[in-house]
Amino acid sequence: MIIVGHRGAPLEAKENTIQSFLIAKNLGVDAVELDVHLSSDKKLIVFHDDAVLINGQNTVQISDLTLEELRKVTGIQVPTLEEVFETVGDFNYVVEIKKSSAFYPSIEQRVVDAIRERGLVDNVNIISFDFDAVKRVKEIDEKISTGIIFVGRLNWFLEIAKKAKANWLGIYYQLVTEEEVKNAHQSGLKLNAWTVNDLASAEKLERIGIDALTTDNPRKMIEILKSRKKNT
Template sequence: MLRIGHRGAKGYVAENTLDSFGEAFLLGADGIELDVHLSEDGEVVVIHDKTVDRTIANASGVVRHFTSEELWRLGDVPTLNKVLHWVPKNKFINIEIKDKKATHPTVLLIENFTLNSDLLYRNIVVSSFDWEILRLVKALEPKIKIGVLIEDDLEAAFQFAKEMKAFSINPNYKSLTKEFVQKAHASQFKIHTWTVNHPEDITFVKNLGVDAIISDYPDRL
């Protein structure tokens, strides 16, 4: 079972920063989950919200109205390119695309990063709640693994995963059942569940036999 730090070690360090990712690995994480948008200068940047208001002090506005350099200077927002080269090669990376316009640049970054090293595709999964983004990822580069993010409609996610030959289904842990995990495994899908923070919930999903747990507190896994 993979232990994945949600936006790094979000429970301890400012989310989606290199410090947060580093802390997650120090706490024993096998990988990290992060979110991407597109900056004003066309760079894929690692930030969750479409605005900077919540995560960057003394700044407000839409992410797309800031350059990547401004985002780095104002709030330690790294580019995806920087993160891909910074994360140890044996660690897992789940890239959640939040902005459809970031899809093509994200695919290009992954392709360039994995050039001449197909093994590295094993350690990268692209996920999204917007399944049209996942459809586009597969059309652009079929070798990239996708994870179907879903809140509660597990059957719809299962059918889409079959259609897209997805790597994983990534459901909210509250919607999971033992039967669904077994059904997914029978069709060769991994189950990467989120965001599991409390000890009793961690025990619950472990007993279901999930393949990865995404948590703000990777040391609890």
């Protein structure tokens, strides 16, 4: 079972920062997950929220701020996607596009270009709640792995994944059943359960055949799950 660090290792460093990703990598995760928006100066920025609060009063959309403005108002050295790839290096990444090109012009193409430039086509899984974003990525480069994230029962999303030519489905961990895992696998899809932070749930997911889990606490998951495998 693949262990993915959700926004890196957010219990040990600020989420979605290079420090967080490096900690997760050094802990031994199989991949790190990160979120991507497009700033007003067309930078691929790694940040979770759609908007930020300025001076405790005004909510401003990420798309209305430049990268430097975002860094200033948050007090965080918000990285670009390219900076993450350059610093964390040749590793495995789960890249969530937060909104499709209907909101962020050409964001899918920009993300694919960044992946290609770094030579990471085989190391990245691009995911989104937005069906159109996933579908568009496959239209740009069918070699890149993709996944649709959802909340709900799996069977309805199997058809959506098929239409988008997705490789993965990201499912809320409390909704996963053994039957759904089997149905996904029979449809040629892999399942990533999110966001798993307790051992009992992780053990259950591993037992029923989940392919990957995303966690806020990679240190605990790795220490327990991977050490147990060594002893079996």
